[in-house]
Amino acid sequence: MKTSSPRTGRKQHATIREVAEMAGVSQMTVSRVLNRRESVKESTREKVEEAIQALNYRPNLLARSLAGGKSLFIGLIFNNPSNNYLGELLVGTLNRCREAGHHLVIEDFSTTARDKEIDALIERISGAGLDGVIVAPPISEDEAILSKLRQAGLKTVLIAPREPPANGVSVSIDDVAAADRITQYLIDHGHKRIAFVIGATDQSSSRRRYRGFDLAMARNGLSVDDNLVQQGDYTYRSGMLAGEHFFSLPDPPTAVFASNDDMAAGVLAAAQRHGLKVPDNVSIVGFDDTAIASAMWPQLTTVRQPIAEMGYQAVNLLARILSESEAKASERNLVLDVALVERDTVRRR
Amino acid sequence: MKTSSPRTGRKQHATIREVAEMAGVSQMTVSRVLNRRESVKESTREKVEEAIQALNYRPNLLARSLAGGKSLFIGLIFNNPSNNYLGELLVGTLNRCREAGHHLVIEDFSTTARDKEIDALIERISGAGLDGVIVAPPISEDEAILSKLRQAGLKTVLIAPREPPANGVSVSIDDVAAADRITQYLIDHGHKRIAFVIGATDQSSSRRRYRGFDLAMARNGLSVDDNLVQQGDYTYRSGMLAGEHFFSLPDPPTAVFASNDDMAAGVLAAAQRHGLKVPDNVSIVGFDDTAIASAMWPQLTTVRQPIAEMGYQAVNLLARILSESEAKASERNLVLDVALVERDTVRRR
DNA sequence: AGCCTCCGTGATAGCGTTATCATTGCCCGG
DNA sequence: CCGGGCAATGATAACGCTATCACGGAGGCT
Structure with a gap:
């Protein structure tokens, strides 16, 4: 029976x-x-x-794990279940977990409350007997939480952290190279007067993307007009404002590189309001390839992070540091390459 | 040792x-x-x-499952890893799986190729020894795949299917009630001339949402002006076109209900191009609460599906039909309620 | 030739639970 | 006052796999 x-x-x-x-x-x-x-x-x-x-x-995976005793329980901490990232990240993470016979336990940190709540959550996860945790963005940028995690003695792997952690483990992309690449793409399409919208000042990715833009421009002997660089904050609205500025200029840019898709969408709205056709009159590129990039019209040419791959690698990294001796404080920061997504907002000129 | x-x-x-x-x-x-x-x-x-x-x-969950012999292996089939839904759906699904000691195996169906590829995939999952599968949208609307799944004899639970399957199991929302509700919300805010943008004709949700709109209007003794109903196809572009039409009318609407967020964003763009301020001059609501709803500016008032809850319930349903005797062909279509998300695109008038 | 090694394989003992059936009391009615 | 019945608990055998160690036999070495 x-x-x-x-x-x-x-x-x-x-x-x-x-x-x-x-x-x-x-x-x-x-x-x-x-x-x-x-x-x-x-x-x-x-x-x-x-x-x-x-x-x-x-x-039978269960039996195998039970008998082998080498299957890990891995936590994945996130704070926004409707994050664009999350689905893809989970896909990569789960796939690797399945392959390796590990178990994923997801932990929702999306509480606005601070300190006490956070302490309780951390207590919960450290009491849950997890072998280690993977920290998804944007929590991976939250120093307060990160330091508590460290205090609790949990092994962590950060996904797309603010900075590669000094003595830690992370998986991220090369923002500089990616920004350089898409700028070069614009240049290769004949653009010379290229405007740039900087991201939020409190996120280090903003600086890196700017640097990449700068690098590409300099390498091609193109000057960066001060008037063509606007400070934004990664919101649609800030992109729209920057666009208003650019398109009111006597000599407007022929292309705009916004440091993320939301701002690019804002720039697009401003262009349309000024009667400019995209990409005929002005080209626009973004960064991230979030849902909005393909929802807008025309669809946005942008840069996409290999999120699933990042999750996959994070599991690997975690497994590796877990099996290493405590002694050799492992420091590993894996940097993955991005992909250029060519859609309909760039035109050769 | x-x-x-x-x-x-x-x-x-x-x-x-x-x-x-x-x-x-x-x-x-x-x-x-x-x-x-x-x-x-x-x-x-x-x-x-x-x-x-x-x-x-x-x-120890592993040992428990092994000994208890009642843990299920559940497949989750999706076709778009960067789907807005997916993250949330996975969260709900995984949570219930963890609670109940089940195991989730995700299956990526995102291949554009048809038939042969699909057959291979179905073969793979039916050979994988899964107890049952959960089918995420939009595959849950794909009759071709669904019928093959049935043929393969796999027990399935559909998430947000086109129609509640005749003799099957599904979790969905009540589109009619939700559309009715947000229309009523507009009416409660003093709107009388309300325009509507219909969704894609090949998706049954379009009809249901239209019906809900109609119901609410009729109940409140409001007439629906033919000029104020436009056919769209769930894309940003179609929303923009509909908006162009509405705002060119001699007597434009004071509010627009677009059947999804992408179209609402398009309507917003059209309004802005016509120099109309939202929500001061015209109110706009959408449906779905996808990422674009909070990326746009002003942020969209819309309706949100309890996706995580749907995943959670899908696991429950699957477990239930799996434990039932084959004889009683179980038919269960769970309908969950939605939430109104009040943001910044509606104004009392 | 004798011994040591190493290769290929098997026997057995877990891994941490739950299922099943046995066992111990204890209360109750005849 | 004793057997039946039930509530509470225990002993033991799975669950399906891997770890560990043992063992026979084929070389290689002295």
């Missing part, structure tokens, strides 16, 4: 024991074939693999 | 056996206390609970 229980749903799975019987070997040999690391004679391996095929056997 | 293995990360957890020893009872009694269903004397229960506290014991 137990084994042939009323589990209507799942076809009863073959176990390693049945495979072993069919192949005429011991369970251990099957296990070795599955984990393909110990020595197994080629002929034996083949027999076992045939049996696996025949029975459509799949190892 | 085995138990005190080099698992630097996790503090060695107390096991049920240690709790049992400390409390002076058998493991089984502790298990009973934990699962609080069988009879345990009050005094015993207290002793056990003290021991649990003292040792900071947490049951």
